[in-house]
Amino acid sequence: MACAKVDYYPAAHWRRGTKGGVECRLCPFNCVLFEGKTGICKGKKNIGGELKAINYGLTTSMNMDPIEKKPLYHFFPGSRILSIGPNGCNLKCNFCQNYNISQEDYPTRFFSPEEVVNFALSRGSIGIAYTYTEPLIWFEYVLDCSKAARAKGLVNVLVTNGVINPDPLDELIPWIDAMNIDIKSMDGRFYKKICKGSLDVVLDNVRRAVGSVHVEITNLVISGLNDSDDMFFKLTDFLAGLDPLIPLHFSRYHPDYQQTAPPTPLETLERASAIASKKLKHVFIGNIASDNANQTLCPKCRKVIIERSGYTVDKVEIENGKCGFCGAESGVIGA
Known part of the structure; x- marks a missing residue:
């Protein structure tokens, strides 16, 4: 509107x-x-x-980002998307990597939905990503922007903590094309103590989203807090029970905001990836320099079908959604 x-x-x-x-x-x-x-x-x-x-249209950030930065690895790989976000969040994670815009007052600028859509079109964006802090607290604005974007043939992406009630989520999902949802831990006590939230709410909303939109999952691994084998097994089993093709991104933590745990060792991320890869077809490691953990393999023949260097896509071996080597369904949208 x-x-x-x-x-x-x-x-x-x-x-x-x-x-x-x-x-x-x-x-x-x-x-x-x-x-x-x-x-x-x-x-x-x-x-x-x-x-x-009172936050309608008030934007802290507006940038053209690689879709891989969300991270979304299996949704229009190699494309760029206009990314915007509000000031605030409904969780209070003491490790927040964007605390200056989520937990503190930060300067904002107003953009109408039409202005955002026109800017996206002018920059050749595939759509709009609602991200950076928590876009679900921007519900009214995201809904209006999403409808305006859809009318112009643009896609809508949510990068979210998944903390929302069922009715508003059901209202919003028809206008959303892809989501990256944070699962911060599989321990409810972690959510309650560290994030001031509820694990069950997030898992319920992941279940609601899968099957309706393209979903990828991020888990920020923090030393000594959510890095046990038990946690990785539980996360893997949960996602595999929904769809083993769901991409899972283990992301490296660095000390920020109120959290002082040391940066996550690469060995921990590799251990997490090894556990998850036993049941999931697409497991990635983020926030590290190596590109070896960020290649998409065919779920059947296991050849590299998307080759990446950082956020840059170097090669795509997918034809009409199928592996260019063996013809298996890739699960990748827009390639």
Whole structure:
């Protein structure tokens, strides 16, 4: 929908409470807010007894990125996508790699959905990626942008922590083409203590997304916190039970924000990859200098069908979605 800058955009998914309070129903925190109070995500506020999306259109970052940077390795490989993100998040991860825009107030600039779509078209982007912090707290804006983008033949990508209630997710998914979802650990205690969130919510939403959109998973591996063999086995079994072709990205952690654990050793990431590769066909290692762990192999003949150097795609051996060597379905979209 077209709009000029709106200071107090009507929020979706909320209900009235008592004594002028409102309950946000966007994510499982279900914040109850009285007059003038703001939700934990910093994007919703009770104004005059109604819930408003005070972050609508306010953008911290806008860049043209390789799709591989999201990371999405099996969705239009080698393409570039306009990437935007809001200020705020509904989790409080003490290791956040983007804490300056997720946990702190950060300067923003307003862009209408039409401006974003036109900019994407002018730059030859395949679409729009909602990313950098947590795009689900930008629900109203992402929905409007996604509809405008779809109307112009652009794709929509979510890079998300997966923390949202079922009804809004079901409303949004028809407009989304691909998602990279963070599974930060397979230990509910980790989510509760380190992220102030719920593992079960994330796993439920991964299940809802798989089969509806292209899904890839990222796991940021942190030394001493989520790097046990047991965790890697549980993550592998969960994803293999959904679809063994789901790409899994183990990402290297470096100390940031409030977390002081040492950088993840390469050996830990290789151990994680070895465990996951027993049941999953596409396992990658990110945030490291080596390219050896970032090649896509055919799920059947195991020859390299996408060759990468960092975020650059050097060669694609896929024809009409099939392996160029043996003809097996590759599971790669847009190649």
